[in-house]
Amino acid sequence: MAENAADRGTTSGGRPTARPDLAAMVVPLGRALMAAEQPVLDAHGLTMWAYTVLLYLDETPVRTQAALAEAIRADKTRIIAVLDDLEARELIRRQPDPEDRRVRLLSLTTEGRRLRDAAQAAIQEGEERLLSRLPAADRAGFLRSLHTLSGLPELTARKPGRGPSRT
Amino acid sequence: MAENAADRGTTSGGRPTARPDLAAMVVPLGRALMAAEQPVLDAHGLTMWAYTVLLYLDETPVRTQAALAEAIRADKTRIIAVLDDLEARELIRRQPDPEDRRVRLLSLTTEGRRLRDAAQAAIQEGEERLLSRLPAADRAGFLRSLHTLSGLPELTARKPGRGPSRT
DNA sequence: TATTGTTATACTCTATAACTATA
DNA sequence: TATAGTTATAGAGTATAACAATA
Incomplete structure (x- = not known):
């Protein structure tokens, strides 16, 4: 692309493009x-997928792994290893639902929440340094526009998507 | 990510995040x-890589394929098939440099330029529809900020990068 | 010997299909 | 039989290594 x-702002040949x-x-x-x-x-010992899972799980438990996968636009098979690891490190709980033992109830542990908050704080700190390069007036419009465009339904149309990996 | x-704007658990x-x-x-x-x-019969190549070649010839690959952040082996196709369709020229016959001089044909312009016009037309959803004031700040951030050296640090494909 | 372009190979990530267990 | 989760397999896309031609 x-x-x-x-x-x-212009092409190498000098042809002027608006943008x-x-x-x-x-x-x-x-x-x-x-x-x-x-x-x-x-x-913080997190992969991009793991961070995504921690962010989404948040304080609210999720009822099925499939729902989580759908929500974070991942394949259900793709997050299994991630959940295995997070569970082994006791950052999340993965308990069989007593009412339907096929289902695994997912929730954050205290330590998981702590780690997620620490990682996010550090990430946003770095982002602030970038945003500080923008004029205050532009910055507000930039963030508002990002929010608006990110939320546009015609842009949010569900497709599997490659997800957070960035090799 | x-x-x-x-x-x-807030997490599902209600924890308030600034953004x-x-x-x-x-x-x-x-x-x-x-x-x-x-x-x-x-x-327009173009792949994302092909479009990228046409955009970069522009009116100015490029001296080596390696230079082109570097410029568009592609692997030099990755663009060969793309160039093969573009050349076969006479959208680009790929001529051995008389002064150093290892080198292939790359340039756009008239038809290549026409196709690129047509594709870009259609693409930007679609983008305008999205931008029209933004308040005029925000829109200006958004575009200016994009320009600024895209040009930031600490963000432009060269890495191979996955390139334009989006499977 | 070094460099341009090319071909062949291997690796990473992802999706699809097949399997187990519950219902 | 249908569904949640898992495991095994296959497919894209990319990068690495080996090669031929030219300098």
Whole structure:
């Protein structure tokens, strides 16, 4: 999607374009933000998927692994190893539902919540440094626009999606 | 990287967060924008990589394939099939450099330029529809911020990168 | 010997299919 | 028979290594 166009307001040949393609700016920015998260997650012993799970589980238990997978746009088979690890480290609980023993009830442990909060705080601290480079007026519009566009239904249409991995 | 946090200003458990992680909004937005480009590119018979190449080649010839690959953050082996196809369709020229016959000089053909312009016009038309959903004031700040952040050196640090594919 | 482009191979991540256990 | 979870297999996409041509 023509990432490089991001650096140019005009093409290398001088043909004037009103602006680079939106995706050509947004996608590389997203990659950069993920790359910036990586060392923080490493320091907390979390993969991107694990962090995603911790963020989503939050204080509210989730009734099935399939529901969790759907919610975070992952394949249900893809999160199993992640849950195995998080459970082994006692960051989440995975208890069989007494009412339907096929189901595993998922919830955060205190330690899981603590780790998630610590990781998120560190991540957002780094993001603040980036946002501080923006004029205050632009920054507000940027965040509001991100929120708006992220929530647009025509952009949120469900597809499996590659998920958080960023090899 | 916790895409879902994008839909929430607060977590499901009620813990108030100032905002979702930046990456949790930007990355899904980037995926959505790429997905929106896809049908347009299909209609023009272009893959995302091919479009990226056409955008970069522009009117200015590039001296080596390796330089092109580096510029668009692709592996040099990855673009060969793309160049093969574009050349076969006479959208680009790939001529051995008389001064160093190891080198292939790359340039756009007239038809290649025409196709690129048509595709980009259609893509940006679709993007305008999205941007029109934003308040005029926010929109300006959004685009300016995107430009600024995309150009930030600490975010542009070169890494191979997965490139434009979005399976 | 070093470099450009190419081909062949291996690796990573993801999705699909097959299996177990509960219902 | 249908569903939740799991395991095993296969498929994309990418990177690495080996190669041919030219310098």
